[in-house]
Amino acid sequence: MRLSKTFIKTLREAPKDEIARNGALLSRAGYIHKELAGIYDYLPLGVLVLEKIKHIIREELNAIDCEEVQMSALQNPEPWEATGRFSDQEVDIWFKTELASGGLLGLAPTHEEPMVNMMKTYVSSYKDLPVYVYQFQTKFRNELRAKSGIMRGREFLMKDLYSFHTSEKDLDDFYSKVEGAYAKIFERLGLGDSTYETFASGGIFSKFSHEYQTILPVGEDTIYYNKDKSLVFNKEVFNDEVLAEFGATKSDFEEAKAAEVGNIFKLKFKYSEPLGLKYTDESNQAQVVYMGCYGIGVSRVMGVIAERFADDKGLVWPEAVAPFKYYLVGIGEKGMDAAAKLYTGHENEILFDDRNARPGEKFADADLMGMPYRIVISDKTLDQDALELTDRKTGESKLIKLVDFRLD
Ligand code: ATP
Ligand code: MG
Numbered sequence: 473m474r475l476s477k478t479f480i481k482t483l484r485e486a487p488k489d490e491i492a493r494n495g496a497l498l499s500r501a502g503y504i505h506k507e508l509a510g511i512y513d514y515l516p517l518g519v520l521v522l523e524k525i526k527h528i529i530r531e532e533l534n535a536i537d538c539e540e541v542q543m544s545a546l547q548n549p550e551p552w553e554a555t556g557r558f559s560d561q562e563v564d565i566w567f568k569t570e571l572a573s574g575g576l577l578g579l580a581p582t583h584e585e586p587m588v589n590m591m592k593t594y595v596s597s598y599k600d601l602p603v604y605v606y607q608f609q610t611k612f613r614n615e616l617r618a619k620s621g622i623m624r625g626r627e628f629l630m631k632d633l634y635s636f637h638t639s640e641k642d643l644d645d646f647y648s649k650v651e652g653a654y655a656k657i658f659e660r661l662g663l664g665d666s667t668y669e670t671f672a673s674g675g676i677f678s679k680f681s682h683e684y685q686t687i688l689p690v691g692e693d694t695i696y697y698n699k700d701k702s703l704v705f706n707k708e709v710f711n712d713e714v715l716a717e718f719g720a721t722k723s724d725f726e727e728a729k730a731a732e733v734g735n736i737f738k739l740k741f742k743y744s745e746p747l748g749l750k751y752t753d754e755s756n757q758a759q760v761v762y763m764g765c766y767g768i769g770v771s772r773v774m775g776v777i778a779e780r781f782a783d784d785k786g787l788v789w790p791e792a793v794a795p796f797k798y799y800l801v802g803i804g805e806k807g808m809d810a811a812a813k814l815y816t817g818h819e820n821e822i823l824f825d826d827r828n829a830r831p832g833e834k835f836a837d838a839d840l841m842g843m844p845y846r847i848v849i850s851d852k853t854l855d856q857d858a859l860e861l862t863d864r865k866t867g868e869s870k871l872i873k874l875v876d877f878r879l880d
Contacts, residue, residue, distance in 0.1 A: 473516070473796065473819065473822075473823050473824065474815075474824050474826050475823065475824065475825045475826060475827050475837075476826045476827050476828075478516060480502035480515050480516060480517065481502060482500060482501055482502050482837050482840055482841070483499065483500045483502070484500070485500070486499045486500050487499055487506045489509065490506060490621065491619055492619060492620050492621030492623065492690070492775075493621070493690065493778075493779055493782065494620075494621040494622060494623060494775040494776075494778040494779045494782075495512075495620075495621025495622060495775075496621070497778060497782055497786060497787055497840075498518065498621070498622065498774075498775075498778055498787070500786075500840060501517070501786060501787055501840045501841045501842065502515055502517055502841070503515055503517045503518035503521065503787075504518045504622065508626075509618045509619070509626070510615055510618025510624060510625050510626035510627070511618075511625065511626050511627055512622055512625065512627075512771075516795075517795045517841070518774075520795035520796075521774050521789070521793055521794075521795055522629060522770060522771065522774060524792065524793045524794070524795070525661065525770055525773055525774060525793055526608050526631070526770060528657055528660045528661060528792065528793075529608075529631050529657055529768060529770070532653040532654075532656050532657045532660075533604075533606055533631075533633060533653060535653065536604070536646075536649045536650070536652075536653050537604060538604040538605065538606050538633060539603075539604065539605050539606070540605075540606055540607060540608075541605050541606070541607050542607050542608075542609065543580070543583050543586055543587065543590070543607055543609060544580075544586070545579055545580050545609065545610055545612070546569075546577050546578075546579065546580075547577060547578035547579065547580050547585075547586060548577070548586070549576055549577070549578060550589075551585040551586060551588070551589040551747055552578065552585045554585070554746050554747050555584075555585055555743060555746045555747065556746075557585065558578065563581065564614075565581055565613040565614045565615060566578055566579075566581060566614060567579040567581075567612045567613075567614050567626075579612035580609070580611060580612065581611055581612060581613045582611060582630075582632065582767075583607070583609065583632055583634075584634070584739070584743045584765060585743065585747065587605065587634045588634075588743045588744055588747045588749050588763070589747055591603065591636060591749055591761070592747070592748065592749055595636060595749065595751055595761060596750075596751060596752065597751055597752050598638050598751055598752065598753050598754060600751065601636055601637060601638045601642075601751060601761065602635060602636060602637045602638070602642055602646065603635070603636040604633065604634075604635045604636075604646065605633070605634055605635075606631060606632060606633035606634070606766075607631070607632060608629060608630070608631050608770060609629070609630060609632065610627055610628070610629055610630075611627070611628055611629075611630045612626065612627055613625075613626060613628075614626060620690070620692060620775070621775050622771050622772065622774060622775040622778075623692075623731060623772045623775035623776060623779070624692070624772070625771060625772075628769065628770075628771045628772065629769075629770040629771040630767055630768070630769055630770060631767065631768040631770050632765065632766070632767050633650070633765065633766040633767075634763065634764070634765050634766075635647075635650075635763065635764040635765075635766070636744075636749070636761050636762070636763055637761065637762040637763070637764075638751065638753070638759070638761070638762065639762060640740075640762060642762070643738060643740075643762045643763070643764050644738075646764065647736065647738060647764055650736055650764075650766050651669065651682070651736070654669070654684060654734060654736070654766075654768075655669075657768070658684065658686075658733070658734075660792050661773060661777065661790070661792060661793060662777060662781070662790030662792060662793065663686050663733070663773075663776070663777065663780070666686050666687045666688075666780065667684055667685065667686045667687075667733060668684070668685055668687075668695065668697065668701060668704040668730075669682050669683075669684055669704070670682065670683045670684070670685050670695055670704040670705055670706050671703075671704070671705045671706065671709050671714070672705075672706045672708060672709060672735065673706075673708045673709050674737060679709075679714075680709065681735060681736065681737040681738070682735065682736050683706055683732050683734070683735045684732065684733050684734035684735065684736075684768075685704070685706065685730035685731065685732055685733070686730055686731050686733050686776050686780065687728050687729070687730050688729060688730055688731045688776060688779055688780060689729050690729070690731075690779055691729040691730040691731035691732075692731065692732075693706060693707065693729070693730045693731065693732055694706070694707045694727060694728070694729060694730070695707070695727070695728055695730045696710045696722075696725040696726065696727055696728075697725060697726055697728065698720065698724045698725055698726075699724070703718060703720060703725075705725075706732075710722075710725070731772065731776050731779075732769070732772075733768060733769055733772060733773050733776055734766070734767055734768040734769065735766075735767055736764070736765070736766040736767075737764060737765050737766070738764050739763045739764055739765055740762055740763065741760045741761075741762070741763070742763070743763060744760050744761040744762070744763050745760050749761045749763075774793075777789070777790065777793060781842075781865075782842070785836075785839035785840065786839045786840035786841065786842055787840065787841060787842025788842045788844075788864050788865055789842045789843065789844060789864075790844070791844045794842070794843055794844050795823070795843070796820075796821060796822055796823040796843050797821045797822075797843065797844055797845060797879075798821060798822045798823065798843060798844075798845050798846070798847050798879070799822075799823050799825065799838040799841060799843040799845070799846045799847070800814065800815060800822045800823065800824045800825060800846075800847045800849075801825050801831070801834045801835070801838065801846065801847065801848045801849070802824075802825070802826065802849050802850075803831050803834075803848065803849070803850035803851070804850055804851045806851055806854055807848075807849045807850040807851055807853070807854060808826065810849045810854060810859075810874070811824065811826070811847075811849045812824075812826070814847070814849070814859075814877075814879075818879050821879055822847075822879070823841070823843055825837065825838065831850075838864075839864070842864060843864060844863070844864055844865070845861055845862065845863060845864065846861070846862040846864065847859050847860070847861055847862075848860040848862070853871065856871060856873075857873055857874050857875070858871040858872055858873050858874060859871070859872055859874060859877060860872075861877075
């Protein structure tokens with residue numbers, strides 16, 4: 473991408489009402505544009521980050537045999553009425569709208585009901601199971617407070633996976649596979665050393681579900697971890713009774729702020745029973761389908777990564793999710809020509825600052841936008857037949873001979 477050709481611009485000021493650092497930095501650096509509190513547009517650089525996050529999730533889920541679908545955002549109230557969740561008393565974050573021909577529709581805050589309802593068309597025998605289906609989908613939630621930038625959207629991108637099984641054992645085995653996939657996903661996203669699988673409430677068999685919590689000072693959640701971080705609880709379940717089950721006491725734990733980047737549930741029959749998702753077993757008996765669900769907040773992950781690694785100069789992307797690996801600056805006529813040569817054929821790896829701007833301005837934007845490496849080619853570096861490569865994270869620079877430099 474050539475900076476002179478894109479419509480995006482870095483901004484001196486963040487939107488006035490943007491109090492979250494991720495929202496402010498991502499706005500200033502040209503990744504997002506704020507419409508309203510909790511409602512954001514994603515600009516070309518922002519879309520690239522979301523796509524990289526999705527790619528990592530997709531690879532790891534496909535590796536455990538999950539299939540990708542795309543469900544509708546507009547919701548038929550019927551299946552939601554069957555579980556009691558269309559009621560605003562039960563679920564207080566609905567956005568609802570109306571058909572021109574009359575009748576209510578919902579904008580999906582999640583997809584258990586339509587997913588189970590859809591499966592009734594395709595699952596009828598034990599031979600049809602198991603099924604593992606996921607999507608990347610915009611969810612709509614009328615969140616009361618949306619002050620955390622893209623970490624809490626009223627419209628946001630979620631990856632939601634649903635699994636369907638004939639037995640508890642099969643659900644357990646798949647649940648473990650998802651735990652393995654999630655560990656790899658957060659590792660690849662650069663959050664491996666700060667993200668913990670925590671015990672949370674809401675499990676159906678065992679009393680627990682699990683959350684994935686990334687340690688973050690501005691996180692909205694509180695977690696408690698023991699010395700070697702082998703036991704981590706969220707606030708809801710951190711009490712004497714639960715701790716006793718694990719042979720622990722409160723004094724073994726430290727508190728930290730964290731952001732929930734994902735969660736996983738063994739739902740058992742919670743949705744399949746009221747919606748009547750059944751299969752016939754080998755002896756021709758009707759049985760209710762076992763179910764699990766597994767979420768990751770894709771746009772929240774982007775905000776968490778932005779918050780976690782940013783410094784006083786701007787964003788710092790881990791290589792795996794950076795829109796481009798390199799930010800290329802040409803200085804002077806010869807420098808610009810040599811930079812253009814390096815850029816050609818590497819349009820997907822390099823963001824080329826080919827603007828007619830002062831070097832200081834280019835360097836400031838390079839820091840703000842946060843690509844992992846900055847390359848500078850100037851008359852000075854060319855005197856030594858070299859370019860200068862700077863690591864955004866450490867700030868370390870080195871001169872590398874042009875003939876020795878490989879983009880990889
Ligand atoms: P929270 O407690 O933060 O509101 P939740 O329990 O409502 O989260 P789920 O319904 O389980 O979340 O959604 C799955 C994932 O989607 C969450 O783990 C989180 O990463 C993400 N998520 C939830 N709400 C939002 C939101 N308003 N904006 C962005 N991401 C969200
Ligand atoms: Mg919520």
